[in-house]
Amino acid sequence: PYNGPSADQILEKRKKFLGPSLFYYYQKPLNIVEGKMQYLYDENGRRYLDAFAGIVTVSCGHCHPEVLNAITEQNKLLQHATTIYLHHAISDFAEALASKMPGNLKVVYFVNSGSEANELAMLMARLYSGNLGMISLRNAYHGGSSSTIGLTALNTWKYPIPEGEIHHVINPDPFRGVFGSDATRYAKDVQDHIEYGTSGKVAGFIAETIQGVGGAVELAPGYLKQVYDIVRKAGGVCIADEVQTGFGRTGSHYWGFETQGVIPDIVTMAKGIGNGLPLGGLAVLRVIDKEKRQAHCADVGSHLIGRLRSLQDKHDIIGDVRGRGLMVGVELVTDRKEKTPAKAETAILFEKMRELGVLLGKGGLHGNVFRIKPPMCFTKDDADYLVDALDYAMSEL
Numbered sequence: 001p002y003n004g005p006s007a008d009q010i011l012e013k014r015k016k017f018l019g020p021s022l023f024y025y026y027q028k029p030l031n032i033v034e035g036k037m038q039y040l041y042d043e044n045g046r047r048y049l050d051a052f053a054g055i056v057t058v059s060c061g062h063c064h065p066e067v068l069n070a071i072t073e074q075n076k077l078l079q080h081a082t083t084i085y086l087h088h089a090i091s092d093f094a095e096a097l098a099s100k101m102p103g104n105l106k107v108v109y110f111v112n113s114g115s116e117a118n119e120l121a122m123l124m125a126r127l128y129s130g131n132l133g134m135i136s137l138r139n140a141y142h143g144g145s146s147s148t149i150g151l152t153a154l155n156t157w158k159y160p161i162p163e164g165e166i167h168h169v170i171n172p173d174p175f176r177g178v179f180g181s182d183a184t185r186y187a188k189d190v191q192d193h194i195e196y197g198t199s200g201k202v203a204g205f206i207a208e209t210i211q212g213v214g215g216a217v218e219l220a221p222g223y224l225k226q227v228y229d230i231v232r233k234a235g236g237v238c239i240a241d242e243v244q245t246g247f248g249r250t251g252s253h254y255w256g257f258e259t260q261g262v263i264p265d266i267v268t269m270a271k272g273i274g275n276g277l278p279l280g281g282l283a284v285l286r287v288i289d290k291e292k293r294q295a296h297c298a299d300v301g302s303h304l305i306g307r308l309r310s311l312q313d314k315h316d317i318i319g320d321v322r323g324r325g326l327m328v329g330v331e332l333v334t335d336r337k338e339k340t341p342a343k344a345e346t347a348i349l350f351e352k353m354r355e356l357g358v359l360l361g362k363g364g365l366h367g368n369v370f371r372i373k374p375p376m377c378f379t380k381d382d383a384d385y386l387v388d389a390l391d392y393a394m395s396e397l
């Protein structure tokens with residue numbers, strides 16, 4: 001049994017000693033004291049189905065025994081290896097990652113977070129091309145550090161700081177985008193933007209293949225292929241941000257960019273690679289392979305998406321169900337034709353789902369998208385429970 005401080009005591013201390021910009025989920029924030037695979041437990045021992053930890057880092061499951069064992073054994077021997085000396089784990093891990101990559105994506109740089117990875121990728125693109133301008137999509141999230149904040153194009157995460165030359169092009173969003181799923185017209189906007197808004201040369205282009213923070217938005221099919229050609233012709237480097245889409249989560253493919261049939265010049269990753277640590281070990285890759293998690297994501301994901309689509313027939317508030325594997329978005333609208341974001345309703349349902357023991361993510365500029373990104377050990381039973389709970393909560397609305 002837990003005998004630490006109560007949620008209220010923690011909150012009070014947090015208010016006193018931690019920065020005021022931190023926010024928390026739920027009107028009465030959760031005090032989580034334990035995690036086991038796809039479940040979290042609060043201080044009273046109440047269990048929650050964690051349908052969101054997949055984004056916050058945990059790919060294999062909370063405290064996965066094999067990952068835990070690898071961490072423990074390594075910690076007993078040596079806690080920190082630096083690249084100024086040799087250590088086999090670093091080169092073994094790089095080799096294992098390279099073996100998962102197509103084309104000549106064979107060289108790895110290790111950093112500590114997604115923001116740092118994107119910052120380094122941007123620096124490399126600028127140094128390699130000799131150009132300054134970077135292109136990213138509206139509704140993108142690429143980090144909150146002082147230079148990646150420029151790539152991020154969601155006003156909720158923007159601050160008035162110098163950003164360098166960054167161009168945000170029209171988002172190829174099949175649900176809300178002005179050109180629907182017409183990749184060619186969105187790609188034309190990139191070409192136009194380069195012609196009108198730059199010297200004709202750019203440093204690079206960066207995109208997530210399914211936007212995470214932006215609300216599980218999958219780019220119009222065929223978009224990246226056309227845009228990569230345009231960007232390369234303008235001297236730029238193509239970067240795929242796989243922080244949220246990598247490691248088999250999409251089910252159909254190991255990397256998100258593969259769903260668009262492209263090979264980027266640089267791929268950035270974080271979070272899921274570490275199962276909770278700033279950077280993980282080989283154990284995470286091993287577990288994902290050994291437990292056949294990519295196939296599992298495809299299987300459970302199609303079941304979940306199928307059930308959510310049936311729920312859409314029943315509840316008008318569900319404007320869109322989208323995603324791949326276990327990276328799923330449910331966008332809520334008050335009017336299907338106008339696609340009016342159901343902001344208040346989403347907030348109510350979010351709390352109700354917590355009461356029913358299911359933790360979801362929220363996203364999109366209007367906070368009207370449920371983001372479902374559980375640890376990859378999430379089962380069909382878990383998916384059924386989630387959908388039944390959502391059905392019940394929506395019926396009560």
Ligand code: PMP
Binds near residue numbers: 142143241243
């Ligand atoms: N890229 C994407 C797509 C992300 O979702 C995030 C974090 N949510 C980042 C980059 C930044 O990663 P980090 O928080 O590790 O800096």
